[in-house]
Structures are given as structure tokens and as C-alpha cells.
Amino acid sequence: MRDRVIEAILLGALVVLALVIARSGSAYVAQTLFNAALAILLAIGWNVIGGFTGYVSFGQVSFFGLGAYIAALATMRLALPWPAAIGVAALGAVILALPLGLIMLRLSGIFFALGMFGLARILQISVSAMRATGGPMGMSFDAAEDPHICAAVMLLVAAAALAGTWLMLRSRFGLRLLAIRDDAVAASAAGVHVWSVKVLAFCLSAALAAVGGALYAWNLGYLDPSSAFNGTIELQSVLMVTAGGIGTVWGPLVGGAIVSGLSTFLWARFPMEQQIVLGGLTMLIAVAMPGGVMAALARGGVLRRAPIWAPPPAATAAPAAKATAAPAPTRPRPDRPAPVLRCAGLGIRFGGVVAVDAVDLVAYPGELLAIIGPNGAGKSTLFNLISGFARPATGEIVFDGKRLPRLRPERLARAGIARTFQTSRLFPSLTVWETVLLAALSLHRNRRRARTEAARILAEVGLLAHWREVPEALPPGRQRLLEIARALALQPKVLLLDEAMAGMSAEEIARVHAALRHAMEGGSAVVAIEHVLPAIAPLAARVQVLDFGATIAAGHPHAVLNDPAVITAYLGVEMEGATDAAA
Amino acid sequence: MPPPDLLRLEGVSAGYGRVPALHAVDLALGHGETLAIIGANGAGKTTLLRAIMGQIPLLGGQIRFAGRRLDGLDTHARARLGIGYAPEGRQLFPMLSVADTLELGAAREPAAVRRERRDEMFAIFPKLRPLRDASCGLLSGGEQQMVAIARALMGRPALLVLDEPSTGLAPRVIAELYASLAHLLDSGLAVLVAEQNARAALRFARNAVVCEDGHLTLRGPAKTLAADPRVAAAYIGMHDASIWSAAPAGGAPDAPI
Amino acid sequence: MLTVITLAILGLLWGGVYLLMATGLNLIYGVMKVVNLAHGDFIVLGGLLAFSLFAEAGLNPLAAFPIAALILFGIGAGVQFGLLEPITAAGSEGELRSLLATFGLSYVVANASFLVWGSQFQSVPFLEGAVQAGPIAIPAGLLAASLAAFAATLLIHLWLTTTITGKSLHATAQSALGAASCGIDVRRVRLLAFALGSAMAGGAGALVITLIPFQTSTGGELTVHAFTLIALGGLGNYAGAWLAAELLGLTEVFAQFYLGSNAAAAVIYVVFIAVLVVRPQGLLGQAGRV
Structure with a gap:
């Protein structure tokens, strides 16, 4: 303020x-x-x-x-x-x-x-x-x-x-x-x-x-x-903005004052050399100070960009919600409702390589489906197909009872298919608060409602106290948590988590579990790709195993994890061939 | 006095940006030894290899190769010192032929030497010989991985560093690949391999370390680790060690390589 | 009909000159993923150097061609070492920063040339007669320049595809990490690529100034010409680049004849934007990557 x-x-x-x-x-x-x-x-x-x-x-x-x-x-x-x-x-x-x-x-x-x-x-x-x-x-x-x-x-x-x-x-x-x-x-x-x-x-x-x-x-x-x-007008604008600080409010003013002062001076004294100097300055800024003057000031804490809005005061004052003790794992209920997401025969190939091959997937409200499989098994590609980032070559997706037409990712996100990414994709210049608010605003036109929702979700994952920080300042586990919070702010009917819990501490995993349970109690279906099974096992109702783009096993976690085919795919092969050849 | 280690890492920390992904790692590898680094995705295996190859700066500690500190040397300089490197994702030249790719592995040698070594590689990897004029981008995954390893061997390295050679390969191809590698060891080559595929790696290497969250948590002879339930727990994250005994061939691998 | 045939031949000959102009930019873009916005200014600089060599020392344009190329090779090496390598080494946001840097460089080169050569159009008279082939007359200067450009492009293409140094340029373009793990010093390869690309610009300039007069402000237009070619032809695709150069040569010659020179200049930009729109993924092929 x-x-x-x-x-x-x-x-x-x-x-x-x-x-x-x-x-x-x-x-x-x-x-x-x-x-x-x-x-x-x-x-x-x-x-x-x-x-x-x-x-x-x-x-x-x-x-x-x-x-x-x-x-x-x-x-x-x-x-x-x-x-x-x-x-x-x-x-x-x-x-x-x-x-x-x-x-x-x-x-x-x-x-x-x-x-x-x-x-x-x-x-x-x-x-x-x-x-x-x-x-x-x-x-x-x-x-x-x-x-x-x-x-x-x-x-x-x-x-x-x-x-x-x-x-x-x-x-x-x-x-x-x-x-x-x-x-x-x-x-x-x-x-x-x-x-x-x-x-x-x-x-x-x-x-x-x-x-x-x-x-x-x-x-x-x-x-x-x-x-x-005149191209010089362009040069001046580019130079002013980069000198002052690209993408900042005050950059054009600061850079403009410096550059127009300089060009006026140069024009009066060295009219022939004016453009050489301005061009040289552009080069110098590109090499030596890409952020311009504003970046230098921001490092000193001056005129830093103020966060957009802020959590409602009541939210920050309230003590952060505690991670609740884990109730019994969610298991398939006999009376479970109709699936919210049903994929049939999804497939895509990239230049001759079959990345996903006729995969069926069903997600039920209030249930967590874990997807496991070795590197390169097509898990992330499957998520791209479901969330609209890639178009399936074969198969169909039925979401919320309707066959899904080809939609852009943002439409799907607003309709209730939210996702996280395997490698965190956060916004380097947005604060924790703004990151979640952005997603909440996609859902709620009402500003007050969006703020309340964003604050509630941040409190739930235990990040509210860090609301002013940028992602870079958070440890990796918290960054993951923030990405989950961003997805949760879309109040998804289907939440796709791509190795969301890799590199998290036990405390952070407990937070995620609590948040996921809360979302599932609210009727969300969760589909989670994980490599480290304990992170997800307590919540998983079903497990589906992919290898070479195809489903090789699916069902109850215990049964699936003791399936020989799964063990071979997941842990690697026995090396009879190798020993024979080496002998 | 025993000969100095070929590769020695002391207290190496490294990472991307401010947060280290690798914490004070110690590691040593002698001439002709084989060491597997195993662990789950994101545990820090690739980061460790990147630090050794100079692709990311160290945040602490030091790395020595053949007694020499590697600080400040670029990847290509380390390769020239005698570290053959087959990076994650193979990093082949998709539009160049297999023969050209191999020759580039010894780019600094005279043409006659390059050709001679290229033919040696075709002897080691006979599958590549008929493919000599094919573009690398058109090869199968297993063939590509062979080219990547052969390219790394063209400089006659003392140490071969392999990052996830089995990724995306079918079980039979993995077996074939490691069989070819086993042949190479007779010449005194040392191999450092990071693998998610624990069984293949543990069967190939004599020693192994387990990488978890940027720390090396377990180390020892590969045979011992293969039977260690803690490896199963750490590596695949399954508390149920019975999964190992339920393996189709049964029991831990025991054949010497 | 005879007019059409003559125009077609002229267009194809111009294609050779364009090919040399674009191949340098293609090489630089291929190895470093940097578009040198000063490429056109380098071409103009090469031309003006040839002009001075002709005016001061009476040097034949074909003799000035290697000298201009050599001087630009040195300038290119200096630019890569002092300007672009530090940006590449810094890593993130490299594309934006190198664009800004070469944008500034373009103004420095153009205005430094302006200080030396002034603002008037300069040209070098060369082989002003015509070669008669039956009923068709072909300007001898254009024929010579085009053949020289084709020869230079072919030589460089051969060097790139048959020598180990040339192959290491290709290798670095396709995977810098792969090249480094072969022991190839990618920094030196980038230096070589930028210097060589600049030399090709300089050489092209020495030829083009015998055909059309240059002014120090012609550079921006030539940059767009060269970029249109590599966008149209496809990166690293030499057959594609050649085809694109011929198409552009034909388009320009025909547009000039039937629409006048002003409209011809506009046609080039329309083609340029049309190419961008039809192939928006361009050389990068970034569409749909997650």
C-alpha cells in the first residue's frame, strides 16, 4: 500500500x-x-x-x-x-x-x-x-x-x-x-x-x-x-524499454528519460554519431544488463512490483489449517457414482513411435487412480491427450457424461480438467498468491469470491504464510505444492497430477494428501502419475500400469503390484540374455 | 601405494539455480571398475553426471579425474581428457549418418585413425555396420543408444559415463546392450552408469550406490545391494520387499559378469 | 513469350545471388538459433567495401569479392566473441537478448557505414555488356555474379558436408551437448559459424553492388530478403533454400517488370508475411510442444 x-x-x-x-x-x-x-x-x-x-x-x-x-x-x-x-x-x-x-x-x-x-x-x-x-x-x-x-x-x-x-x-x-x-x-x-x-x-x-x-x-x-x-522510432522505443526495464510499469519512463535526454544531447553535439551510440547502447544493455535500470532497483528493493491484490485480511490472520491425520485409504465403494472421465482406446504416435497405444482409463468422483510405469511409458503423453495439450489420433474421451469435442486446454481447465506438469511449470515473476489467484479468477468472475477461494486453498496446502514470495524462493517441494494449489483453484472435477509429489518431504506429502482428500470428498476424481509409490499408495483406490504406451495391468493396488508383468516392466528385466552373451 | 582413483568426487553439491539438487556427494571409481548409480526419477542421478561432465557448476566440493581437478573445464575439455559421455536422451545428430557420427567422436584424430576406430566400433556393435549410411534420426531406440555409446568410445576414453541407457528400450534390447558393454570391460575401461532400471544395472556393475533426494544413501557391491530390501524400498518406493522374490526368474541376480 | 523467357532466366540468375545471401544467415541460425538482424547491413558493408576497393584501388569486383568476405569474416568473429557468445553463455532469455543485440548491431553497422560512405547510392560498374544466347540477351554482369555466387555456395556446401570441421558445424547445430561430448569445442564452432556466415554476407554484398546500387539504409530490406528465404526453404535444407532463392528471384524479376519497382519491393514483404502465416511454426516447429 x-x-x-x-x-x-x-x-x-x-x-x-x-x-x-x-x-x-x-x-x-x-x-x-x-x-x-x-x-x-x-x-x-x-x-x-x-x-x-x-x-x-x-x-x-x-x-x-x-x-x-x-x-x-x-x-x-x-x-x-x-x-x-x-x-x-x-x-x-x-x-x-x-x-x-x-x-x-x-x-x-x-x-x-x-x-x-x-x-x-x-x-x-x-x-x-x-x-x-x-x-x-x-x-x-x-x-x-x-x-x-x-x-x-x-x-x-x-x-x-x-x-x-x-x-x-x-x-x-x-x-x-x-x-x-x-x-x-x-x-x-x-x-x-x-x-x-x-x-x-x-x-x-x-x-x-x-x-x-x-x-x-x-x-x-x-x-x-x-x-x-522511420525505423529510428522503433530503435528508440526498444532501447528505452530495455534500458529502463522490460515488462515493468516504470521501465519506459525511466528508460525514456535517460534515452531521450541522451539522444537530444547527441543530436545537438554529435548528430552523425547519434544512432551509432544508441545502437551500441542497445547492444551493451543486451549483453550486460538485460533487466535494465528497474531490475537493478528491484534488487535493491526499490519500486518492486506490488502483488496484485492480496489475500483477504481475515485469511492471513487465521492460523494455517493443520494437516489432518490420515483416515483409512479410499477404496472403491460398491455404491460408487458414474465415472466422471472415461477414455477409450486413446492413442497417438510421434514419428513412427507409438507413444500411447489404445489406452482405456476410467476415473470416478471421489476416487484416486494411480498411474505408474517406467520412464517413457507414455504416462505424461496420456495426460497431454486428456487435458487438450495434444490431440489423440484414435479413441474418445467422455467427460461428465458427454463426449468431449476437441477443446483448447484453457476450455478444459475451466470445464473441470485441471493438471500439473511433470517438470514444474510455475510463473517466475508471479507470487504464490498471484499464481493461485490466476486460476481462481478463471473460475470466478466475482473478485471477492476468487480472493476468498485462493486464500482458502493456499491455507489448505500451508502456503498462505508465503503468499508474497516468488516460486524461485521456495524449496522444490513447496513449488510442487504451489502447482497443485493452482490446479485445485480450478475446483476440478478431474485432477491430473503428474509426479506431483516427487522430491517432497513427508510433511509436504501429508499436506497434499489432506488437500487431495478434501478435494475428493468434494467429488473430485484424481488421476496421479507417480514414480514413488508410497507417496500415493495410501490414497489410491486403483492402480493402472503403463509400459510402452499400453496398459499392462490395472486393478487393486496390492494385486497389481504383485503382478509379474508389472514387476518386469517396472523394476527392469532379468538378464539371462546378457549373461549368456557375456559368458 | 595403491594407484590413485580414476574418478573422485569429494563433497560435491550442485543444482539448478539457488537450490542444490545434490548434497555433498562423495564417490570414487578406480581404473577398470564399474559403478551403477540407481534411484528413482528425480533423485539426482542425472544431476550427478552433469556435474561430472561440467554441464552445471558446482556449488561445493571438487571433482578429480586421473588426479587432475576438473574445475572450470568445459564438457568438451573433459571429454578430451578421457571421459566418454553418452548423455541423457542420447543427444545424437539426427540428420548425420552413423558413420559420420562415429567419426565425430574422434573429430580431433587424423582421418585414417577415425576410420580405423569406426571399424572397431562396427566390430563391437555388429548391428551398426549395415546401418553405417543411415541417418541417426531414423534408427530404433536400441540402435541409437548403441551409436551414442560407440560415439563416446571413439575417443578411447578411460572412463565411460552413461546416463539412463535403457530408457525407452524393450527388455530384450536392454539385455543386448548390456551384453555389448560387458565385452568392453576386458580392455580396462571404467564405466559409471546411472540407471532407473535397477536389475540391469546391478547385474552389469560390480559396485553400486543408491541415490535418494540428492544423497547417496546406500553403497556396496552390486550383488549385496540387489538382495537388500532397503534398495527396493528406496528405489522403487515399495515397502514390500516381497516384490523382489516374486520376480519371474526368482531371487537376486548372482551370475558374475 | 520471349520476354517471359528472358525474365525467367534473369529470375533464376538472381536466385543464385539470393542463395549466397541467405546461406550465411541459414548457417548462423542453424548453429546458434540466432537470427542476425545485421545480416543485411553486413551485405551492404561488403558491397561498399567492394565499391571502395574499386574506386580507390581499381580492383575488379570479382577480386574484391574474397577481400570483402575476409574483412567480414573478421568482423563476424569479433561480434560473436564480444557480443553474442556472452549472451549465449548466460543461457536463459538468450533469444530475446541476442535479437536485441543484433538489432542494435544493425544500427551501429548501418550508421558507421553512413559515416564512411555517406547516404548516396553507390554502385560498381562491371561487365556492362550482354551475352547473346540466340534471341535472348542476358546481362553479362548478372551472369558473372550469379555464377560466382553459385560457385561460392557450392564450395561452402561441399566443405560443410565432406570435411570433419564442416560436419562438426552440422553436429553442433543438431545437438550442442552431443558435439561437446565428442570433445568438440562448441564455442569455437559457433565463432566459426558466425564468422563464416558474415563472410558470406560480405561476399554476397560485393557481388550484388555490381547489380543494384546500395545505400547504407538498404540493409534492413536485405535482412528480410535473406530471412524470407530461410523461412521459406527450411532450416538446414539446402535444396529447399535453393528452391526458395529461385522462387524469390523469379517473383522479384516478374513483379518488377509487370508492376514496377515500388510494388516489387512490397511484393517481397507480402510473400514474406504470407510465408510466415502459412508456416507459422517456421523453422522452430514449436507448435504443440508441452
């Missing part, structure tokens, strides 16, 4: 100071401030897509140029007043960004970055070829009359954008963005609709760039293709 107040005061003071300077200084000072604020606005826009979702773009200048041209044409042809023209520019950018995002965001890494670069060039060439825009020579129109007013408006817009990202990072949208940036697969497992969140961020980023372009046109009164789609 105190941090938030400090941040708000800091921002307010900066804006007031800048406004005073903009109004009272010379026209040159006003113009310099305008340029700096514009650069910061563009950096903020770039940060939304490049920083918060991890889609580094080399073509955000497309939307800048587009916004500039749309606004200029709107004033010239439609005689719109500038405020309306700026709005039209933002709208135009979003209208372009929406379909474009659906296409471009399918690309990954360098493909996206260069695709955006190509887009900027296409737009530049197209605008050069159009008569309405004055072709390559550009066009003139009525500019703002007073540079002071221009600078003040620009400052306010940049401050609003900064405040906007600040608020965004404290919203469920911001939480989802951060999760996607950290690990999109885990985010979808937590029920986040990765696709729509990304497209929304892309549109937002485009709108900010377009507003910047429109203000630029208003300020200058002249536009030509090579300056409207």
Missing part, C-alpha cells in the same frame, strides 16, 4: 513539474518535452506487447505511422477537430490490429518480430504509392498553433498511458498478461484464454502507438512516409 502511494505521488509530481515547464519554458523547451513525452508514450505502447506478453516487435512503428496518416487525413478530408481525429486514429489502428493480431500472434519469437518489420515496410511503400497522402513527398496540413499546448497535451496523454499500465498491472488482465509472458502453456492450464489476452494486448499497444502518431502529426503539420515509418 505504501509503495502505491509513493508511486502515485511520484507520478503526480513529475506530471505537474513537466506541465509547469511546458507552459512557462521557451518554444524549444516545450518541443523537447513534447519529443520526450512522445518517445515515452511509444515506449509504453511497445512495452505492452514486447514487455508484458513477450512478443518483441520490430514494427510497432506501423501503428505510429498509420495513426499519423489517419489523423491527418481525418482533419484534412473530413474536417474533424484534432481530438476527434486522434480518436479516429486510435480506432483505425485497433481495427487493423484485430485481424492482424489473429494472424501475427500465431508466429513466435523472431518470426513475429520480423513479420512486424515487414508490415511497416509494406505500409510505408503503400503510403508512398497513394495520391491521397501526397506520395513519397508527403503532405502538409494545419498543425497545432501553440507548441506549449501541444507539449502539455502530449505530457498528459503519456502520463495517462503510464497510469493506465500501472492500473492494468493491478488488474486481472495484467495478471494474465504476466502469466502468459512467463509461460503460456502453464497459463492455459490455469484456464487463461491465452489467445484473446494476447490479441487484446496487441490492440492496446497499437492504439497507444497510433495516438502517439496522431499527436506527432498534430504537432508537426507535415507527414511523409519515410519519417512516419
